[in-house]
C-alpha cells in the first residue's frame with residue numbers, strides 16, 4: 044500500500060450467507076485522483092462502497108480512507124466523506140432546498156452555511172428553478188442530481204459515487220462529469236463505480252475491474268487496453284471466399300494469427316505507422332477486394348469482455 | 364457531543380412535521396380514526412357492557428385513549444421502514460450525526476401527533492357525555508402519562524420499522540402485536556368478565572395498569588399502585604426498545 048493514499052483497502056472480505064460478495068479486494072487511490080470500480084451486476088461494487096463508507100462492517104481485511112480506519116474510527120471518518128449511493132436517497136416530502144439544508148445541518152456546518160451551500164449547489168446542478176418544489180414532483184434524473192449535490196454539501200475530501208450517472212440524460216451526464224472533474228482539480232479523491240466504460244475511460248485515473256468479488260485487473264485505461272492486446276487492423280472483405288487469400292497476403296503485416304468473423308478479418312499488428320498503406324498495397328496485389336479497412340484500438344468494452352467473459356451491460360438480473 | 368445529538372434530533376423531528384403538513388391525509392389517522400373508535404365503541408358496545416360504578420362512556424374514554432397512544436407510533440414504524448427502503452437511512456448513517464437522532468426525531472414528533480389525538484378524543488368524548496371526576500392537576504398528570512406511554516410505544520414501533528421488510532409489513536406487524544394487548548386488558552371491558560386465562564393476562568398486562576392509572580387520574584377510580592406502575596412500565600418499555608432500536612439502526616441493512 045502506498046503512503047498517503049486517500050483510499051486504501053487490503054484483502055476486504057464480505058459474505059452474505061452463502062454469497063461471497065467480496066473475496067479479498069485490494070484498492071488504492073492516491074489523493075486527488077479518481078479510482079474507477081468497474082464490474083458487472085453483482086460484482087461487489089456496492090458492497091465495497093458500503094464498507095468504505097462505514098455502512099457495513101467487513102468480515103475481513105482492512106481499509107483506510109483519508110488516513111482514517113474505516114472500522115475503528117468511523118465517527119471521525121464520516122466528517123470527511125460524501126456518499127451518493129446507487130439509488131437516489133432524498134426525502135420526497137421535502138423540497139430540494141430543504142433536503143440539502145438538512146444534510147448541511149447534519150454535517151454540523153457553521154450557522155448559515157447549510158442555506159448558502161444549498162443555494163449554491165442547486166444552481167450548480169441546474170436545479171435552481173425546482174429547488175422550492177417537493178422532491179416527489181422531480182423526475183428521476185433530477186433526484187439523482189439532487190442526491191449528488193447532497194454528497195457534496197460539506198465539500199468532503201473523499202467522495203464515493205455508486206453508479207452516479209445511471210438514469211441521467213446525456214447532457215446531465217456530461218454536466219456531472221464536469222462537476223466531478225472540477226472537484227478533482229480542487230484535490231478531492233473520488234471512488235466511482237460504473238458499468239459505463241466511456242465514463243471510466245474519461246474520468247478514472249486508474250481502474251479496478253472487479254468480478255465475483257475479486258479484482259481481476261487493475262491499471263490505467265491504457266494499461267488495461269494493452270493487457271487485452273495491442274492494435275488490430277480490421278479489414279472488411281467484399282466476399283468471404285477471399286478470406287484465405289487475404290490472410291496469405293497480410294502474412295507480413297500481422298503480428299499474430301488473424302481471426303475471421305463473417306467478412307471481417309481482424310489482424311493483430313505490431314504498430315500503427317504505415318500499416319494501412321502496406322496492407323492495402325498487399326491486398327490489391329493479391330487481387331482481394333476491400334470494402335472497408337481501419338485500425339482498431341481495443342476499447343474498455345474489449346477489456347471487459349476479455350477479462351470477465353461477458354460484456355459490460357448484458358449480464359442482467361441473473362445474479363441479483 | 365450531547366448538544367449535537369439534540370440538534371440532530373430536532374432537525375429530523377422538523378423533517379417529520381413538514382411531512383405531516385405536506386401529506387395532510389396522514390392527519391386523518393390521528394384525528395378521524397380515534398373519533399371513529401370512540402363513537403363505535405360508545406354506541407355499539409356501550410349498551411352491552413356493564414361497568415359498575417361508571418357510565419360506559421366514562422369507562423371507555425381512558426381505555427381508548429391508551430389504545431390510541433399505543434398505535435400512535437405506527438407512523439414511526441412506517442416512516443422508518445420507508446427511509447430504510449429508499450436508502451435515506453444509508454445516507455444518514457454515512458453522516459457525522461448522532462446514531463440515535465433519526466429514531467429520536469421520529470419518536471419526538473410522535474409526541475406532538477399523540478397530543479393532537481388526545482385533544483380531539485377528549486373533545487368528542489365530552490360532547491357525548493364524558494366528564495372528568497378529578498382535579499385539574501390529576502387531569503394534567505393523566506395527559507402526561509398518556510404521552511409517556513405513547514412515547515414508549517413509539518420506540519417499540521421504531522424497532523418494528525427497522526426489522527420489517529417494507530412499510531406495509533411494519534404496519535401489519537405492529538397491529539398483530541398491539542391489538543391483542545389492548546383487547547385483552549381492562550381497556551374496553553372489566554377483566555372480571557373474561558375467561559380465567561385471559562383474566563390472568565389482562566391483570567398483568569401493562570395496558571391494564573396504564574388504563575387503570577388513567578381512570579384513577581381522570582374519573583377518580585382508586586389508584587392503588589397503578590400510576591407508579593404505569594410510569595415504571597412506560598419507562599421500562601422505552602428504555603429496552605430504545606436500546607434495541609438504536610443497536611439495530613447501527614447495523615441496518617437494506618434488504
Ligand SMILES: Nc1ncnc2c1ncn2[C@@H]1O[C@H](COP(=O)(O)OP(=O)(O)OP(=O)(O)O)[C@@H](O)[C@H]1O
Pocket residue numbers: 059062063064082083084085086087088089090091129362363616617618
Ligand atoms: N443485503 C444483502 N443480502 C444478501 N446478499 C446481498 C446483499 N447485498 C448484496 N448481496 C449480494 O452480494 C453480491 C454483490 O452485490 P453488490 O450489490 O455489491 O453488487 P454490485 O456490483 O453493486 O452490483 P450492481 O451493478 O447490480 O449494483 C451479489 O451477489 C448480491 O446478490
Ligand SMILES: [Mg+2]
Pocket residue numbers: 088089090129205
Ligand atoms: Mg451496486
